[in-house]
Amino acid sequence: MQLVRGKYCIISLLIFVIAMLGGCQRQERQVSQDQVKFVIGVSQANLIEPWRIIMNEEIREEAAKHSDVRIVFTDAVQNSEKQVRDVGELLQQGIDLLIISPNDSVALTPVVAQAYKKIPVIVLDRAVEGYDYTLYIGPDNKSIGREAGKYISELLNKTGGNVVEIQGPSGVPSLQERSAGFREVIGKYANISIIDTIVADWQRDKAEDKMTELLDQYPKIDVVFAHSDYMALGAYKAAKKKGLTGIKFVGIDGFSGPNGGLQLVEDGVLQGTFTCLTGGREAIQYALDILNHEKGLPKKIIPRSNKITLANVLEYVKSTNEVKKNNPTSNRRIVLGFSQLGAESDWRRANSQSIKTAAREADIELIFLEGDQRQETQIRDIRSFIAQGVDVIAFSPVIESGWTEVLEEAKAAGIPVVLSDRAIKSNDASLYASFIGSDFVEEGRRAARWLVGQKKDTQQQNIVEIEGTFDSAPALDRKKGFAEIISNYPENRVIYSASGDFTEAGGQEIMKSALALYGNKIDVVYAHNDDMALGAIKAIEEYGLRPGKDILIVSVDATEAAFKAMLAGKLNCTVECTPLLGPQLMQAVKTLMMGRQLPMRIITSEGVFPAETARKDHVNRKY
Known part of the structure; x- marks a missing residue:
C-alpha cells in the first residue's frame, strides 16, 4: 500500500515538479491515476549544461508517447550530496525505475547500488563503479576524442599548426578520457602543437571570454577543438569580434535546432562536429522493456559517434529525421549471412544454436557457415555472402586483426556488418554497424575480484593463467582485466601463462606443462574459458592433486559442464559469458533493415557463479 500511495503522491504533484525542475513550458494533459502504470524517477546531475537539458527533453518527449508512464525529474545542481538525497527521496516516493546521470561516478556509486537492490536502475552518461545497475547507456569518450584528433590532424594536413582545446569542468573522468584520446592522436604529429587549454564549464559566454583573452596572447591559432558545440560557438564569436577568419572550429554533440552543432556546421561556423547522443530517448525505450520484463536485454549500450562535416551534414539530418516510407524488405524475408569461427567449445556450440533458433523464430533466412577457427576461411565466407547479395553480414572473428580489406568490400557493396561475440581492431569504425557481445575486460576483472575475495591473509598465491586463442579479443581483454585487479594485490602472482586455444585439450596440455615446472607450488588456475578449465582439471587429477581443493580454479563462460564441475567440487567459480546472443542479433538485423543506426556496442548482461551457489x-541455466 505504501508504494501505491507513493505513486499517487507523485502523480498529484507531477505538474508542479516538472515545471519547477524540468523546465517544461508546455501544459500537461490531465490523466487519471488509474491510467498510470509506471512512475520513472530521473535524477539529473545539473541543468546548466545544454547537453543535459536536451537529455531531459528527449526523456520527456519519449515518455509522452506512453499515456501510462509518468516522469519525475530532480536536479542535483552539480552537488553530489544533493543527488544522493534526491535519489533517496525518489525511492521513498515509490518510483518503479530510476534513471540517473551521476554528478560524480565514485560518489554516486553507493546510492546507485542501494537503489539497484530495490528497483531497476538505468545509468546515463557517466558510469558508476562496478556492475550494480540494470543498464548503462553512455558514450565512449576516449574514442570520440581519438576521432576528433584524427579529423583535426587531417585538417592541418602536412603543414601542421597550433591547436587550442576547450574543456568542460575540470576533474570529470569522462572528459579526461575524451581529452586523453584527443591528445593520444595529436601527440603523434610533431608539427601539431596544443598551445593552450581553456576550461569553460560548458558555458558559451565563458568560452567566448577566455578565447578573447587567449587571442591576445596567441596571434597564430589554426584550430580550436571544444568539448561541446556550445563552447565552440563561444570561441567562434570571440574570433569573429576580432576579425579573425582563418581559424577552424571543431565541436562535439551534433544536436539539431538553432545553434545546434548540425546547424553550425551547415552555416559554416564549425568545420565539423562529432555526435554524442544523450541516451535520453533510448533510456525510456529500454525502461519500458525492463519494466515489462522483456528478455535478452543488454547491460551496456555505447552509442555510435558520427563525424559531421559540410560534406555530409544534409545527408545526416535527412537520415535522422526522415521516416522511411518504403521498406525494401517488407515483402520478402531478410537474408542474414553468418560466419561462425568454429565449434571449439560447448560455449560456441550453444552460441551457434542460439543464432539458428533466433533466426527461425524471427523469420529471417540464415546462411550459416563455420570457419574451423581459420581466418582465411571466414574471409572466404564473408566474400561469398557479398557475392550472394545478403542483406546483412554478421560474424564472430577468430582473431582481432586482418579484416579491413574484406569489410571494405562489404561496405562498397552496401551490406552492413555486425560483429558478434568478438571485436576487431580497425582504424575505421564505419566498417561495421555494431558489436554485440560481452565486456571481456570486465569478465577478467570479475574473475580477479572473486579470487582476491577468497584470501584473507597476505601470503603469496601462485597463479597459472591459461589464455585463449592468441590475438583474439576475449583472450586479450580477459588477461587485461584480470591483471588490472591483481596488480593491486602483490601477493597474487601469475607464474605461468600460455595459450590453450579455448579447447579442453589445449587447457589440459598447458596445465601439464605448468605442473611439470611448478608442481604443488601452484595455488590457483585462471582459465579464459570453461573448456580449458575442464582440461586443467584432468591434468591436475592425473598429477595426483585435487582440483578445487589443492588448487583453486576460476574460469569464464558458465556453461553446463562448468556447473557440473562445481557441483562435483572440482571448479570453484565461473564468470558468465552468455552465448545466447541470437535474439539480440536478430533484433539488430531488423533495426538495420528499418534504416536505423545501431549503437556502437551492445554489451550483454552477465553474472558470477561461485561453487557455493551452483x-x-x-x-x-539454459546452456
Whole structure:
C-alpha cells in the first residue's frame, strides 16, 4: 500500500515538479491515476549544461508517447550530496525505475547500488563503479576524442599548426578520457602543437571570454577543438569580434535546432562536429522493456559517434529525421549471412544454436557457415555472402586483426556488418554497424575480484593463467582485466601463462606443462574459458592433486559442464559469458533493415557463479 500511495503522491504533484525542475513550458494533459502504470524517477546531475537539458527533453518527449508512464525529474545542481538525497527521496516516493546521470561516478556509486537492490536502475552518461545497475547507456569518450584528433590532424594536413582545446569542468573522468584520446592522436604529429587549454564549464559566454583573452596572447591559432558545440560557438564569436577568419572550429554533440552543432556546421561556423547522443530517448525505450520484463536485454549500450562535416551534414539530418516510407524488405524475408569461427567449445556450440533458433523464430533466412577457427576461411565466407547479395553480414572473428580489406568490400557493396561475440581492431569504425557481445575486460576483472575475495591473509598465491586463442579479443581483454585487479594485490602472482586455444585439450596440455615446472607450488588456475578449465582439471587429477581443493580454479563462460564441475567440487567459480546472443542479433538485423543506426556496442548482461551457489543457480541455466 505504501508504494501505491507513493505513486499517487507523485502523480498529484507531477505538474508542479516538472515545471519547477524540468523546465517544461508546455501544459500537461490531465490523466487519471488509474491510467498510470509506471512512475520513472530521473535524477539529473545539473541543468546548466545544454547537453543535459536536451537529455531531459528527449526523456520527456519519449515518455509522452506512453499515456501510462509518468516522469519525475530532480536536479542535483552539480552537488553530489544533493543527488544522493534526491535519489533517496525518489525511492521513498515509490518510483518503479530510476534513471540517473551521476554528478560524480565514485560518489554516486553507493546510492546507485542501494537503489539497484530495490528497483531497476538505468545509468546515463557517466558510469558508476562496478556492475550494480540494470543498464548503462553512455558514450565512449576516449574514442570520440581519438576521432576528433584524427579529423583535426587531417585538417592541418602536412603543414601542421597550433591547436587550442576547450574543456568542460575540470576533474570529470569522462572528459579526461575524451581529452586523453584527443591528445593520444595529436601527440603523434610533431608539427601539431596544443598551445593552450581553456576550461569553460560548458558555458558559451565563458568560452567566448577566455578565447578573447587567449587571442591576445596567441596571434597564430589554426584550430580550436571544444568539448561541446556550445563552447565552440563561444570561441567562434570571440574570433569573429576580432576579425579573425582563418581559424577552424571543431565541436562535439551534433544536436539539431538553432545553434545546434548540425546547424553550425551547415552555416559554416564549425568545420565539423562529432555526435554524442544523450541516451535520453533510448533510456525510456529500454525502461519500458525492463519494466515489462522483456528478455535478452543488454547491460551496456555505447552509442555510435558520427563525424559531421559540410560534406555530409544534409545527408545526416535527412537520415535522422526522415521516416522511411518504403521498406525494401517488407515483402520478402531478410537474408542474414553468418560466419561462425568454429565449434571449439560447448560455449560456441550453444552460441551457434542460439543464432539458428533466433533466426527461425524471427523469420529471417540464415546462411550459416563455420570457419574451423581459420581466418582465411571466414574471409572466404564473408566474400561469398557479398557475392550472394545478403542483406546483412554478421560474424564472430577468430582473431582481432586482418579484416579491413574484406569489410571494405562489404561496405562498397552496401551490406552492413555486425560483429558478434568478438571485436576487431580497425582504424575505421564505419566498417561495421555494431558489436554485440560481452565486456571481456570486465569478465577478467570479475574473475580477479572473486579470487582476491577468497584470501584473507597476505601470503603469496601462485597463479597459472591459461589464455585463449592468441590475438583474439576475449583472450586479450580477459588477461587485461584480470591483471588490472591483481596488480593491486602483490601477493597474487601469475607464474605461468600460455595459450590453450579455448579447447579442453589445449587447457589440459598447458596445465601439464605448468605442473611439470611448478608442481604443488601452484595455488590457483585462471582459465579464459570453461573448456580449458575442464582440461586443467584432468591434468591436475592425473598429477595426483585435487582440483578445487589443492588448487583453486576460476574460469569464464558458465556453461553446463562448468556447473557440473562445481557441483562435483572440482571448479570453484565461473564468470558468465552468455552465448545466447541470437535474439539480440536478430533484433539488430531488423533495426538495420528499418534504416536505423545501431549503437556502437551492445554489451550483454552477465553474472558470477561461485561453487557455493551452483546448485541453486544451476536450476535456471539454459546452456
